[in-house]
Amino acid sequence: MIDLEIMKTVEALKGLSNDQLTAIQKCSEKLEFSQGDRLFSEGESSAHLWIVLEGKVELRYDRPEGQPNPIEDPISFISKAELFGWSSFMPPFEYKLSAYGASQKCVVVKIEKESLENLFENDANMGFELMSHILRVIGTHFYQFRNGIAKRWGHDIMSGW
Amino acid sequence: MIGNDFLQSVGIFKGLDENQLSTVQGCCREEQHKAGTKLFGEGQQASHLYIVKRGQVDLRFDLPGRPTSEKNTISSISEFKAFGWSSLVAPYKYSLSAYCAGQTCEVVKIDRQCLTGLFEEDNRLGYLVLSNTARVIGKRFQKIEKLATASPVSLVKVIVHLATCGIVAGARDVMNALMEEMNRSGRADIKVESSGCIGQCPNEPNVTVEIEGEDPVVYQKMDAEKMRQVFHQHVLGGQVQTDFVLNAQ
Numbered sequence: 001m002i003d004l005e006i007m008k009t010v011e012a013l014k015g016l017s018n019d020q021l022t023a024i025q026k027c028s029e030k031l032e033f034s035q036g037d038r039l040f041s042e043g044e045s046s047a048h049l050w051i052v053l054e055g056k057v058e059l060r061y062d063r064p065e066g067q068p069n070p071i072e073d074p075i076s077f078i079s080k081a082e083l084f085g086w087s088s089f090m091p092p093f094e095y096k097l098s099a100y101g102a103s104q105k106c107v108v109v110k111i112e113k114e115s116l117e118n119l120f121e122n123d124a125n126m127g128f129e130l131m132s133h134i135l136r137v138i139g140t141h142f143y144q145f146r147n148g149i150a151k152r153w154g155h156d157i158m159s160g161w
Numbered sequence: 162m163i164g165n166d167f168l169q170s171v172g173i174f175k176g177l178d179e180n181q182l183s184t185v186q187g188c189c190r191e192e193q194h195k196a197g198t199k200l201f202g203e204g205q206q207a208s209h210l211y212i213v214k215r216g217q218v219d220l221r222f223d224l225p226g227r228p229t230s231e232k233n234t235i236s237s238i239s240e241f242k243a244f245g246w247s248s249l250v251a252p253y254k255y256s257l258s259a260y261c262a263g264q265t266c267e268v269v270k271i272d273r274q275c276l277t278g279l280f281e282e283d284n285r286l287g288y289l290v291l292s293n294t295a296r297v298i299g300k301r302f303q304k305i306e307k308l309a310t311a312s313p314v315s316l317v318k319v320i321v322h323l324a325t326c327g328i329v330a331g332a333r334d335v336m337n338a339l340m341e342e343m344n345r346s347g348r349a350d351i352k353v354e355s356s357g358c359i360g361q362c363p364n365e366p367n368v369t370v371e372i373e374g375e376d377p378v379v380y381q382k383m384d385a386e387k388m389r390q391v392f393h394q395h396v397l398g399g400q401v402q403t404d405f406v407l408n409a410q
Contacts, residue, residue, distance in 0.1 A: 089292070090299025096306075120288060127288035128280065135291050138298055139250030145305065146222075146256055 002030050002053070002109055010051050012083045012133040020126045027115030031108050033101035039108065042098045046088035049111045049134075052078050055103035059084060062098035077102055086137045088113040163189045163269055171212050173243040173297060176289045184283070188275035194266045199229070200259040207248035207255045209270045213238050216266035220244060220257040220301075229260065236304050237262060246294050246301075248273040316373040317351045317396060322366065324358035331384060332366035338385035339368075342392040351396065364407055370395055381407035 007013050007021045016024070030053070033039060039050065042062045050057075057078040078084045078099075087096045120127030165182040168174050168189075174182065191214065194200065200211065203223050211218070218238040223229050235257055238244045247255045253273070280287030321327075321336045336355065343353060361367055364381035368388065371377045378401050380391055387405055394400045 087299075090295045090302070092299070092303065096302075120292075124283075124285035124288050128284040128291065131288055131291040131295070135250050135295055135298075138295060139247070142298060142302060142305075143256055145302070 001025065002028055006053060007109075010081045010083070012051070012130060012137075015129040016126060020123065023119050023123070023126070024111060024116070027112045027119070029110045031110055033106040033108065035101050035104055035106070037101040037106070039099040039101070040085070040095050042095055044095050046085060046093050046095045047113050048085055049083065049088055049113055049116065050085040050099070051083050051109040051111070052080050053107040053109055054080060055101070055106035056080075057084065057106060057108065058100045058102035059097040060100070083133070083137060086134050086141070089131075089134055090138065163191065167214070167241075167269075170241045171243060172241070173210075173212075173290060173293045175293050177286060181283065181286045181289075184279055184286070185271070185276070188272045188279065190270045190272070192268050192270055194261040194268065196261055196264055196266075198261045198266075200261065200266075200268065201245065201255050203255055203258045205255050207245060207253045208273050209245055210243060210248045210273065210276060211245040211259070211271070212243050212269040213240050214267040214269050215240060216264065217262045218244060218266055218268065219260045219262040221260060223258040229258065236301055243294075243297060246297055249277070249291065249294055318354060318371040319351065319392070319396060320354045320356045320369040320371070322357065322359055322368070323355040326358055326362045327365045327367065330362075330365040334385045335366045335368060335383045335388045338388040339392060342389055346392075346397065348397075361407060367407065372396075372399075379407040380405045 002025055004018060004021050004025070007025065013021060013024070039057065040046075040048075059076050059078060084099065085095065087094060116130075120130070163186050165179055165186070168177070168182045168185055174185065177185070200218065201207075201209075217240075219234045220236045220238065221229055221234050236244075238259075244259060245255065247253060248271075276290075277287075280290065319339060321332055321339060323332050323336065339353060343351065356369075358365075359367055359369075359379070361379075361381065366383045368380045368383050368391065369377050370380070370391065378395070380387070380402070383391075383405065387402075391402050391405065394402055
């Protein structure tokens with residue numbers, strides 16, 4: 001069981017009441033990984049939202065040999081209290097990157113997306129608070145992605161689209 | 162006047178009831194624009210969410226100091242579709258520029274402050290619109306990702322020499338094998354071309370691989386199996402398959 005006090009430190013869950021956090025607790029699972037362990041792979045069905053409780057998680061492209069990455073340097077590290085796996089809320093509902101444990105010990109919370117959506121249906125306030133946060137994360141990634149493309153292609157090449 | 166019927170058909174408002182749609186109406190304003198008009202620019206404060214009522218709007222990737230170009234269109238937004246989602250997501254700056262395409266455009270402009278005020282008053286409305294917005298962004302993400310993996314300039318070109326002599330020697334099988342491997346690889350950036358005879362009839366079918374920055378390599382006496390090997394080892398892996406290279410001395 002995940003401690004409520006720990007859940008309160010998670011940025012995405014900060015606006016929620018104890019009752020709401022308890023409801024999320026019930027559809028969550030606490031997991032521990034070691035450095036290099038794979039949490040999920042790019043292209044897999046994204047059925048969970050994840051939160052780092054301890055250590056770090058690395059997100060990176062993991063494409064088959066010969067397939068290019070959409071942008072260079074896609075590696076990002078997710079630290080304590082941060083959320084990832086946001087592609088579970090947008091089509092095609094597949095993880096865009098692969099996730100690996102990036103510290104000796106890496107403790108994460110895995111939240112079932114379907115159960116979470118059921119909670120949102122019954123508690124619009126929770127849905128609104130959490131979706132606002134998720135959308136902020138998605139928006140940030142969209143900007144980063146857009147800027148990554150600009151960097152990769154270079155302005156001259158891009159004007160030749 | 163914007164009616165509930167119209168708003169109901171817009172994906173971003175899917176699931177809203179009549180009362181909620183009526184409150185959204187209060188935040189809407191209609192505008193008409195001529196072809197080529199810039200509705201907003203990338204980086205500008207995103208004060209409105211938009212819906213196309215009539216016509217088409219192009220979202221473009223404009224570059225600083227350069228004129229806009231249709232070639233830089235990331236997405237064309239058709240009727241009943243929303244754009245300008247940056248107005249609902251911090252830092253509230255448009256990530257692309259929007260231009261009226263076609264003859265004229267009629268758009269519905271929704272004031273961000275008014276709409277987010279409704280979200281605060283009615284969290285269910287907020288939740289539904291934000292969930293639908295995530296879906297819109299997802300689709301746009303897919304488009305931009307697809308464009309990103311396709312290089313604007315083909316750095317790799319594979320030419321199958323398909324003159325009559327080449328076809329007689331089996332060049333069509335070679336081309337078919339190449340296309341199968343291309344489809345499997347998902348490498349939209351690699352260009353495939355057909356071309357005429359290069360004067361090496363006894364050594365056909367011939368295939369030329371051109372990789373930017375390297376000398377072109379001409380392969381001889383190709384068949385489907387050799388083509389697959391060249392595609393994987395040379396085109397994708399960078400290793401010239403010397404056993405099949407034409408020695409044109």
